[in-house]
Amino acid sequence: MSLLQPFNEEYFMKQALAEAKKAYDADEVPVGAVLVVKNQIIARAHNQTELLTDVTAHAEILALSSASSYLGSKYLPEATLYVTLEPCMMCSGALYWSQIGKVVFGAADEKRGFMRYGKEILHPKTTIAYGIMEEECSALLTSFFEKKRKMKSIT
Amino acid sequence: MSLLQPFNEEYFMKQALAEAKKAYDADEVPVGAVLVVKNQIIARAHNQTELLTDVTAHAEILALSSASSYLGSKYLPEATLYVTLEPCMMCSGALYWSQIGKVVFGAADEKRGFMRYGKEILHPKTTIAYGIMEEECSALLTSFFEKKRKMKSIT
Secondary structure (H helix, E strand, C coil): CCCCCCCCHHHHHHHHHHHHHHHHHCCCCCCEEEEEECCEEEEEEECCHHHHCCCCCCHHHHHHHHHHHHHCCCCCCCEEEEEEECCEHHHHHHHHHHCCCEEEEEECCCCCEHHHHCHHHCCCCCEEEECCCHHHHHHHHHHHHHHHHHHHHHC | CCCCCCCCHHHHHHHHHHHHHHHHHCCCCCCEEEEEECCEEEEEEECCCCCCCCCCCCHHHHHHHHHHHHHCCCCCCCEEEEEEECCEHHHHHHHHHHCCCEEEEEECCCCCEHHHHCHHHCCCCCEEEECCCHHHHHHHHHHHHHHHHHHHHHC
C-alpha cells in the first residue's frame, strides 16, 4: 500500500472481507460490505439472514440502511459500496434506488449476481468495478460451503 | 363477495389497498401489501421510504421481514403476497430468496417492475397473478403523482 494513497480499493475491500469473516464465524454465508464516503467508512455490515431470520438481511441492504440513517439521506451519490460478492438482484435493486456513486465487488456470482442481466440493473450514474481481491473473497465462500457439506454428511 | 368464499383475491387486495392509502396520507408513494397464510393476514405494510429515510423500506420488504419474524422462518412457501403495484427488482429479488408461494399484484409497473425481465426473477416454485383491482391500485398512484406535480408547480 503506497504512503501517498493509503486508502485504495484494496484497503476498503480488506475491510469488507473482515466483515465477511465475522459472518463466517457466526455461521452465516460469508459476505461483507463497507460503505465509504470521501475515504471514510460510514457503514459496515455482514450477512445476518440466519441471526435475523430474514432473507433481506444481506450485507449490502444492512449497509445501505445504516448509511442512509447516518447521513439522513435516502440517496447516496457520493458513496462507494465495497462488497466481497457480486450483489444479487435484491441488493442491486436496492443500490439502484439509492443512486449510489460506485459499486466495487470482489468475487463474481454467476448464478445469482446482477451482471447476467447487465449493468442497467444499477442506476445510470453508478460506476462499477470488480475482481478486487477476488481470490480471497471467493476462498472464504468456498471454505464455508465445504464446511457446510461436511457437517451435512456427518449428521 | 360470495358467502361461500369470503376470502378471495379481491378481499386481500382491498386490504393491501387500505395499506397503500395509509402511505398516500403520509405523503409516501402509495403502495401497500399484505402477506397471507391460510386465509390469515400475518403481515401488513406500506411504503415508508420517506419516514425511514431508507430506499429499502418498500411495502413488500417490510411485509416479508415482518412475516418471517412472526413465523420464525426465513422461507415462506405457504404464503401469498398481495401488493398493489408490480414489485421492483429489489422486491422481486427478496421474494425470490423467501421462496414465497404466490405473488398477486394490482397495477403493472412497466418502468421498474420485474416482469420486463421475465418471471424467472422469482423462485421457480412461486406462482404469479396480476391485474386484481388494477384500476383502483393504479388510480391511487396517478392521484399521488398529480398532487406532487401540482405542489411543485406552486412552489
